[in-house]
Amino acid sequence: MDLQKLAQKFNIKSEQEDYNVIHDTVEKGIFFKGTNLWILIFAILIACVGLNVNSTAVIIGAMLISPLMGPILGMGYSLATYDFGLLRKSLINFGFAVASGLGASTLYFLVTPLGEAHSELLARTQPNIYDVIIALAGGLAGIVALSSKQKGNVIPGVAIATALMPPLCTAGYGLASGTWNYFFGAFYLFTINTVFIAVATLLIVRFLKYPIWQGVDENMKKTANRWVSVIATVTILPSIYFGYILVKQERFTRNAQSFIRSETNIEGDYLLKSDIDPTKRSIRLVYGGRLIPEAAKQAVIDKARHYSLNGASISIQQGFSLEESESNENLLAINTQQAEINRLRATLGTTLQLQDSLNNRKHLGKQLLQELKPLYPEITTCGAADQVFYNDSLQAQNYLTLVLGSSDRRKTLANHEKLEGWFRSRLNTDSVKIYIE
Template identity: 50%
Template sequence: MNNALIEKFRIRQEKEDVSVIIESIDKGVVFKGTNLWVLIFAIFIASLGLNVNSTAVIIGAMLISPLMGPIMGIGLAVGINDLPLLRKSIYNYCVATGAALATSTLFFLLSPLDDAHSEILARTSPNIYDVLIALFGGLAGIIATSSKQKGNVIPGVAIATALMPPLCTAGYGLATLQFYFFTGAFYLFIINTVFIALATFITTRFLKFPFKHLPDKKADTRAQRIIWGIVILTILPSIYFGYDLVQQDKFVKKANQFVELEAKFPNDYLLQKNIDPKKKSITLTYGGAEIVKEDIARLQQKLKSFDLGNASLEINQGFAYLAAVKGNTENNEQAERLNFILKAKETELQALQHKMDSLQQFNAQGRQLFDEIKTQYPDINSLVLSAGNDFKSDTISRPTVLVALSFSGKRSSTDKGKIENWLKTRLRNNALKVYFQ
């Protein structure tokens, strides 16, 4: 039973001939002619998708892109000790990256739209999940390439690992001189590159691809040293990237938990929250009553309870902060955003206050009606007064008022008519609905 189960996971029986695999990857490494033009057009399509915030267009560009070729070539070359293939893969990887950056930068320089939509913003802050996607996507890609049953895995890997959008976002950062976008997006592209190449390297060693040796022993030793040097240089950043991203992700989770559970003040509401895991800073902007220094100091002390003792907490509050922000021309956009949030909160509070006033008015009015009816009909037990909507077949709802009355004894139709007419006059509402229980 165990042997049969293990047999299902064996992949060496389905492995393609090694020479066929190497030839297939080697063909995809070179960027010239058709491959280079396909890459340029794919970059234009992806940049257009980012520009108009269209996920479907971006996915289409990722399907077209041949960017994975040189990256898998690097991993394969390291795995089989093929120095010429490694040189060729690195050279073509640099050519492809340079062409992609130049194309996307040119597109965003010419485009009249320069807003950073959600599809662009999503590529500026890599996290641990991007590392895992690149690693598992790379494993799926090289295993499918090495198998006789390739199926449709490669297009899926191209979409999952998402090499194109980060490069285009980096071009957007260069074109708009927003280097935060460039560094964040290019960082994500490097992460994808490192882990796809690492996955290819691991798989080639696992599948026992034949190691290449040079005729000259000294040259062979030198080549192996170069290869292993590149392996180490590849693995060390990947370990750092992985550790750094895990730590950043932990910081963001703890900071959000801290804000949700502790950062609450009476008569104040949170306008804006900014958590920066790289600087380990938390900036909170409040609107409402002034927050005293003692409360801020008490909140800062609670950071240790959430393992955020080394984090800095900054509290901005009130209209004084907005005035200070407005005084700085560099922060006009932030001031407008905060004003918009503040107005939205005020509108929300006004709506809630209106609802509360309506409820209080109905409660007072209901009690008054009950007392007045009880003087005429002492056997009344209860009165329910509520606002509602009258829905009919024409699909148009009409606001109305509902009154439900309960008496100990039965009421005659004459009494019911008198009570209903009295209620309509008393409440000045002919659309009133009266129900006797």
């Protein structure tokens, strides 16, 4: 393939729509009245409910039907073609949409009985430079698709990737709850998406040399371009800083995990719990077992410098000590902490020795179900019993038979091998048979 054919493959002008059609499409998309207005209202409600109940699917639905992309593309298009009348209309309609979104979401979160901030909501409160990249790439894809005769399903994909509606509703949550860091973080993310979708639109329109519909003097052009540069710069600078902070926190978390995995073993003690706080550069280690001497604690802390954790705050705490007096309160604490040890070791897949006697075998199903639930929520029942199986030669083989009830049998069957491996490790035996109802 020669260079001319290769260049032709990347030529987006070959499928370009007529300029008049593109102009009409952009202009129709900026208005919020009638159908668009009702769609906006429904999208706001759906996004608020999705954030409130932490449902990713519902939030994606809100992003798909949200008409907020229209006036943003209109702003970028009008700036690129110096159509200031269209820019004015885009700004007015965009301001109306933002005010409606903030007002409706604030009202919803004021009246809803569910006030907890879930992960989907928190994910919209800490924007960084990567959100700029997503918005810019999404805006480029959106305007290229809009300029093409073969639009496909790019616009809905851009709406999902850039996520305009959820951060606006998250800002409403911040207003309703008085959590100003949520409000400013979410609204900043919304601003990033708005500005860089518009900037991407401007770049592609200029690149494709769309016609300038009205005569504009050079001073107005320079003023418009200057304002675009200033707004883009002011928007991107904080995101670069937040991106730098994010990278530092990710690196700290990775180094801390490596340190905990390799250097925190203390003979005669179990590591019950480890907490990593990258924002405060702190690591908290909680042990159970024999009383840990200060020298042993310091030896663990000193090893942190080999993992680029200089300056990190590392605290080592004794959850319980077997050398303390065994008063009733201490015994209760020991039992509680021992149960935590067992649960954590099972979760991490380490080998547990089955301590239950044959008399307690009938309660094994209950114990296993309690440990399975966090890993496989679809499993609803668990029964365990010792069975003897005979082959054709009447040779006997003892098996621990496990019968699992599931609310999603297909999913549980797909996890059959993982379940079998988990049971073998948990029960320290290869003689396991699993039946799924």
